[in-house]
Amino acid sequence: MTRRNLNDLVTQESEADIILEVKNLNVHFFTRRGEIKAIRGINFYVKRGEVLGIVGESGSGKSVTALTLVDLLPSGIGCITEGDILLNGERISDTYKKEYRIIRRKKVKLSQKRTSRKVSNHVQNIRGHISMIFQDPLTSLDPLYKVKAQMIESIMYNNRKMLIKRILEKDDIKKNKKDLVELLNFKGIQAFSEKITNLYGPDGFHQELLMIENSSIGETEKKTRIVKALHALEPLDKHIIDSLNNQLNNLRKKVWRPNNSKKYRFTGKINRILLQEAELYSIELLELVDMPHPDKVMESYPHELSGGMKQRVMIALGVANKPDILIADEPTTALDVITQYQILYLLKTLNQKLGLTIIFITHDLGVMAAIADRILVMYAGKISEIGPTKYILSEPLHPYTRGLLQSAPSISNKQVDLYSIPGQVPDLLNPPNGCSFANRCSFATERCRNDPPTFNIKGRTVNCWLYEVKENES
Amino acid sequence: MKASTLISINDISVDYEIASGGGILKKAYLRAIQDISFVIKEGDTWSVVGESGSGKSTLAMALIGLITLSDGTINYNFNDQKITISSKKGKRKGMKSLWRKIGIVFQDPFSALDPRILIKDIISEPFIGHKIGKKTEVMKRIEKLLPLVGLRAEYLEYFPDQLSGGLRQRVSIARALINEPEFIIFDEPTSSLDVSLQAQILNLIKSIQRSTKLTYLFITHNLMVARYISENIIVMYLGNILEKGKTADIFEKPLHPYTQLLMASIPLPEPGYELKKPSAERVTQGSGITIPNGCVFHDRCPVATPYCGWTPDELITIIANELYNLTGERGISAEIISETSFDIHVVNGNIISEVKDIISRNSKFFKTFREGGNVFHIELFIPWKPRMIKVDEYREVKCILLDKEFK
Numbered sequence: 001m002t003r004r005n006l007n008d009l010v011t012q013e014s015e016a017d018i019i020l021e022v023k024n025l026n027v028h029f030f031t032r033r034g035e036i037k038a039i040r041g042i043n044f045y046v047k048r049g050e051v052l053g054i055v056g057e058s059g060s061g062k063s064v065t066a067l068t069l070v071d072l073l074p075s076g077i078g079c080i081t082e083g084d085i086l087l088n089g090e091r092i093s094d095t096y097k098k099e100y101r102i103i104r105r106k107k108v109k110l111s112q113k114r115t116s117r118k119v120s121n122h123v124q125n126i127r128g129h130i131s132m133i134f135q136d137p138l139t140s141l142d143p144l145y146k147v148k149a150q151m152i153e154s155i156m157y158n159n160r161k162m163l164i165k166r167i168l169e170k171d172d173i174k175k176n177k178k179d180l181v182e183l184l185n186f187k188g189i190q191a192f193s194e195k196i197t198n199l200y201g202p203d204g205f206h207q208e209l210l211m212i213e214n215s216s217i218g219e220t221e222k223k224t225r226i227v228k229a230l231h232a233l234e235p236l237d238k239h240i241i242d243s244l245n246n247q248l249n250n251l252r253k254k255v256w257r258p259n260n261s262k263k264y265r266f267t268g269k270i271n272r273i274l275l276q277e278a279e280l281y282s283i284e285l286l287e288l289v290d291m292p293h294p295d296k297v298m299e300s301y302p303h304e305l306s307g308g309m310k311q312r313v314m315i316a317l318g319v320a321n322k323p324d325i326l327i328a329d330e331p332t333t334a335l336d337v338i339t340q341y342q343i344l345y346l347l348k349t350l351n352q353k354l355g356l357t358i359i360f361i362t363h364d365l366g367v368m369a370a371i372a373d374r375i376l377v378m379y380a381g382k383i384s385e386i387g388p389t390k391y392i393l394s395e396p397l398h399p400y401t402r403g404l405l406q407s408a409p410s411i412s413n414k415q416v417d418l419y420s421i422p423g424q425v426p427d428l429l430n431p432p433n434g435c436s437f438a439n440r441c442s443f444a445t446e447r448c449r450n451d452p453p454t455f456n457i458k459g460r461t462v463n464c465w466l467y468e469v470k471e472n473e474s
Numbered sequence: 475m476k477a478s479t480l481i482s483i484n485d486i487s488v489d490y491e492i493a494s495g496g497g498i499l500k501k502a503y504l505r506a507i508q509d510i511s512f513v514i515k516e517g518d519t520w521s522v523v524g525e526s527g528s529g530k531s532t533l534a535m536a537l538i539g540l541i542t543l544s545d546g547t548i549n550y551n552f553n554d555q556k557i558t559i560s561s562k563k564g565k566r567k568g569m570k571s572l573w574r575k576i577g578i579v580f581q582d583p584f585s586a587l588d589p590r591i592l593i594k595d596i597i598s599e600p601f602i603g604h605k606i607g608k609k610t611e612v613m614k615r616i617e618k619l620l621p622l623v624g625l626r627a628e629y630l631e632y633f634p635d636q637l638s639g640g641l642r643q644r645v646s647i648a649r650a651l652i653n654e655p656e657f658i659i660f661d662e663p664t665s666s667l668d669v670s671l672q673a674q675i676l677n678l679i680k681s682i683q684r685s686t687k688l689t690y691l692f693i694t695h696n697l698m699v700a701r702y703i704s705e706n707i708i709v710m711y712l713g714n715i716l717e718k719g720k721t722a723d724i725f726e727k728p729l730h731p732y733t734q735l736l737m738a739s740i741p742l743p744e745p746g747y748e749l750k751k752p753s754a755e756r757v758t759q760g761s762g763i764t765i766p767n768g769c770v771f772h773d774r775c776p777v778a779t780p781y782c783g784w785t786p787d788e789l790i791t792i793i794a795n796e797l798y799n800l801t802g803e804r805g806i807s808a809e810i811i812s813e814t815s816f817d818i819h820v821v822n823g824n825i826i827s828e829v830k831d832i833i834s835r836n837s838k839f840f841k842t843f844r845e846g847g848n849v850f851h852i853e854l855f856i857p858w859k860p861r862m863i864k865v866d867e868y869r870e871v872k873c874i875l876l877d878k879e880f881k
Contacts, residue, residue, distance in 0.1 A: 057670060058668055337695065337697070337736055339525075340739070341749070342752045344749055345750075345752055363669055364741070366742050369743045369745070371749070390746060393745040403670065404669055405743060407669050407672070407673035408743055409673075409699055409702040418677055419673060420673035420674040425638075
């Protein structure tokens with residue numbers, strides 16, 4: 001098993017280009033009590049390879065934002081009413097618009113009849129680019145199936161194309177035995193192993209090669225052993241390769257998805273080969289997330305794993321699709337401090353090693369400080385402030401951010417009384433006009449009755465009237 | 475004035491039956507908490523800190539008498555009566571009066587309140603259930619309580635689903651206070667709340683204590699909350715107390731490696747905070763079914779030595795190797811008698827004196843040894859079970875490595 005196969009999980013582009021852009025997004029929920037305006041006009045972007053943290057209280061719309069991005073809003077109830085989401089410059093928010101029209105037409109009868117949204121190619125495409133891990137790893141995994149079954153199932157449904165490619169590439173080694181033997185004889189072991197590392201090896205072949213290379217036998221003896229190992233590999237039957245190629249061509253035309261009406265069964269010889277490959281791939285994924293004893297974990301049921309291990313399985317599944325963006329919705333809230341630290345470290349290394357873009361949602365500012373490059377503070381469905389982590393933590397601009405920072409009990413100095421923001425989060429059925437934080441804010445003035453525009457201050461954006469003058473000065 | 479003892483907990487253990495047995499199958503137990511003893515004085519606030527599965531909640535349940543103890547006793551010294559819970563069955567007489575004296579606030583305010591009854595009925599339920607007074611009295615008590623917990627009178631006619639998380643937790647606290655208890659247990663009351671709400675609830679809990687002089691036991695996994703709310707802290711791991719003492723002392727200088735690890739794992743909301751490679755070696759905590767030999771924490775401890783988790787097997791190999799180095803012979807065989815003792819049979823009579831020599835040299839690990847012909851019976855000494863070491867009046871720590879330092 002080699003880890004290098006996974007290095008191409010995420011395209012490694014160092015340039016800070018914008019991967020996701022959200023423009024004037026509005027998300028409403030149509031319920032019996034009325035229209036809940038969960039998100040009211042937010043604008044932000046995510047740079048490739050960064051960790052964007054979203055902070056806010058419950059009800060501030062941070063989870064709804066995440067669900068909107070992966071198209072998981074409850075169908076027939078919640079939808080985008082305005083605004084666009086651009087992923088790699090492509091609009092992905094079209095389906096909602098269609099649904100909004102449907103919902104609007106039948107506004108009253110909504111609670112009785114939910115419009116069911118068919119999983120379209122388009123949606124399947126989004127899910128290939130953005131994946132999500134959830135708060136509670138306990139409820140994210142099915143208790144009835146082994147980890148193996150759940151991982152393989154997901155990989156077989158979503159990554160069929162990649163599995164077939166891997167099998168075909170492995171078979172290339174087997175077919176080109178003659179060329180490889182020539183390369184070995186004329187250019188030596190070094191060149192041979194370099195050539196081999198660029199290809200996916202058949203199961204166990206790379207280990208065998210490594211063992212032979214590191215053994216203390218003579219050069220010629222090594223060569224003969226490698227040739228022997230090469231000849232022991234048997235290529236796949238021609239008709240299997242043909243049908244794999246055939247499938248691959250079909251998959252290129254459209255996104256493969258199982259027929260929902262019939263339960264799809266993975267039977268037949270080709271599927272068996274694919275299943276084997278999927279199992280190998282899922283072990284590689286578990287190794288990627290530093291899971292101890294991946295082989296054992298594959299054979300165990302979710303209840304046999306600890307919370308941290310379950311979350312690792314979820315992260316492995318999250319990166320299986322080679323996503324552009326991984327959304328982590330409070331992935332450490334249900335874990336204790338030590339495990340939380342390990343998971344945070346894992347996500348940070350994934351971000352740094354693979355260049356994985358992460359949108360991290362939490363209400364713990366300490367966790368934010370540990371993982372995020374930039375922080376987005378949300379309040380009552382609107383953005384209060386966006387800026388680099390160190391500036392948000394050292395000199396928060398928005399009064400709400402200041403309140404949040406002050407109300408966390410600190411470990412370094414003991415306070416007599418904790419600061420708490422007075423008042424309560426506004427009801428989003430009838431959100432207040434103007435700044436939604438005004439009724440809890442000690443700086444509130446007359447002008448706060450009007451909606452604050454976005455002010456830019458030294459590369460940070462803040463939505464608060466307090467900074468009106470400062471922008472004009474600078 | 476020195477506060478008198480309210481509750482004294484003496485070496486309590488709790489086992490959960492995980493397999494009921496029958497036929498050839500054996501009964502199996504999970505030791506949830508083991509040999510826990512501490513004293514709660516009147517007006518104190520104790521925090522119990524630990525990972526999930528460390529036995530925090532079991533300790534709380536044992537204190538309310540909701541589970542039978544397998545070992546030890548708990549003595550309650552309330553104003554008007556004394557109650558004792560012990561491991562013996564059939565001695566559960568004083569339970570009802572105990573429950574009258576103890577209030578409890580649970581973790582999740584969403585599942586702790588019955589969604590089908592009104593707030594006023596939720597608050598008055600313990601009062602009526604324990605037949606403390608008439609129904610007319612309860613409304614008077616509730617009216618007195620409302621300003622204390624920060625609830626408006628109109629909320630009494632609401633159902634729980636009409637209230638937000640913070641308000642529900644206030645209702646839970648009001649329910650715990652209605653019987654005028656002397657002791658309240660908070661089981662992670664703020665872990666499902668947001669930061670700003672958490673601050674409100676913590677302030678409320680503290681202000682209630684200031685006005686009523688109640689005694690608190692606070693269960694949490696958030697060290698910062700523990701620091702804010704309590705004067706005393708217990709650090710638990712796999713059912714064992716690893717460290718206990720005054721909060722200020724523990725935060726100033728954590729002694730046990732586990733406490734140090736816990737402190738180091740808290741991400742701080744400070745600019746420039748950086749994650750370092752985790753120092754905990756193993757990912758999982760282990761379970762109470764197979765408690766590790768020696769120190770319960772040794773297999774994850776970043777500073778553990780071989781002494782922390784020795785088994786007789788390993789000791790025997792060490793002795794055999796030493797003998798081989800000395801004499802060049804492998805003239806002994808060994809047999810493990812129990813978890814803490816083993817026998818060494820000397821096959822070759824010539825090397826008895828050398829074996830004696832080795833054993834006496836390792837006397838700091840062996841408790842006693844008895845000689846009977848060619849057989850040495852050896853029992854293991856301290857590394858086997860680490861004990862509580864008294865550091866000062868309040869502080870105790872359970873770590874083999876610190877044994878010498880504070881002897």
